[in-house]
Amino acid sequence: MMLEILAATATGLVVLGWWMRRAALCPVAVGARPAGRRDATPRADGTVVLMAAPTDTATDTSSGEASGTQDTTARAAKKPPKRKPTGPSRRQFLKWGMGLGWLGVLAGFGTASLAFIWPNLRGGFGARIPVGTADSILGEIDSNQGRVEFPEARSLIVKYDPSLDPEDQYADITTGTGIMALYQKCVHLGCKVPWCAESQWWECPCHGSKYNRWGEWQEGPAPRGLDRFLVEEVDGQIVVDTSTVITGPSRSAAVLNQPPEGPHCQDAA
Ligand code: FES
Incomplete structure (x- = not known):
């Protein structure tokens, strides 16, 4: 903006x-008197008389009336023509x-x-984005090391198994689709969080925050789990609603019991 x-x-x-x-507008210094301007002298009765600027001819009073008339005519002849104002006032x-x-x-x-x-x-990020049918997405997750990424929706998509969530903590945001959409932005300082195929966790390369498959905080400086989006099925299509970012679970609210399944990709901060 x-x-x-x-x-x-x-x-x-x-x-x-x-x-x-x-x-051709140019500034005029305050107090400067434009050329040719005459001084004004207030009279006793409050009227003002404009005084002619002193010139050689004006001070010469020894000449006769004819000479004065000639001077006046000559001055009038010499007077530069008045310039018409150009441009705006x-x-x-x-x-x-x-x-x-x-x-x-x-x-x-x-x-x-x-x-x-x-x-x-x-229909880009910030909108409700269709990402495919549930079957196609679940198939992609299986063939893609347990997750699939949708850059257009800035989403990391994983399977959600309700049997592993006995208190239905994520039931509202998965709406029976079996699919969970995590916001790819690390909640520490906003780096994109890549998948670590060895540990099967999300591991941030910036300061080493680590999240399990469901994006729940496990290690590092991040204050909570990854934020996420509502997932719904509409007319056979899975739709990720990126118009609202749902705040991730607190550090102590992790549901999924998933220890690292191999070595980590990022060192601890
Ligand atoms: S931005 Fe991810 S750990 Fe700092």
Whole structure:
């Protein structure tokens, strides 16, 4: 989200910069008096008289009236033509600048919202993802060293045998399918947790946390077992609901009695 907001802000600034260059707007120092401006002297009656800037011709009072008229005509002839103002007024510029700023904010908000709901629109992680029939998944688990991974659902899928869970701790999230979906992210600091074919455990390469086949904590710094997802069967398809991450069991709540079945793949932290 931050990325979208930064992109929108940068776009707004670029447009403002482009507009300032185009309009040839330049800052004027506070207190500076534009060239040609005359001083004003307040009178006793409160009116103000604009005083002409002193010039050589203005101070020369020794010449006659004709000479004064000639000087005035010459000055008028020398006077540079008034430049027509180009570009917007300061008020217009501020109004348009504020409008552009709001547009940038709205664009950033819209982009962030779209990015947030995008997974649900396209059916990726964050949506309910069909992963195949129960038979095909159970067959894959058998032929794949006891687990199967679905990167699209960020899920590690294992068999769930209800007879090994006498208190039905996981009955609600497996819904009679015989399949359990674990979130692949280590609950310590978020590394992806690979399968160790020797120990038949999940073993994190980052700091050595270890989880049994059902993703229950066994060793290492992880504060609990792996998080997991609801699994349901819908129209003959197993669906992993990745819209809600279900917090893993506490360290002391492990149900499956599964000692390591071989050497570990990762050293203890
Ligand atoms: S991230 Fe897995 S043990 Fe630290």
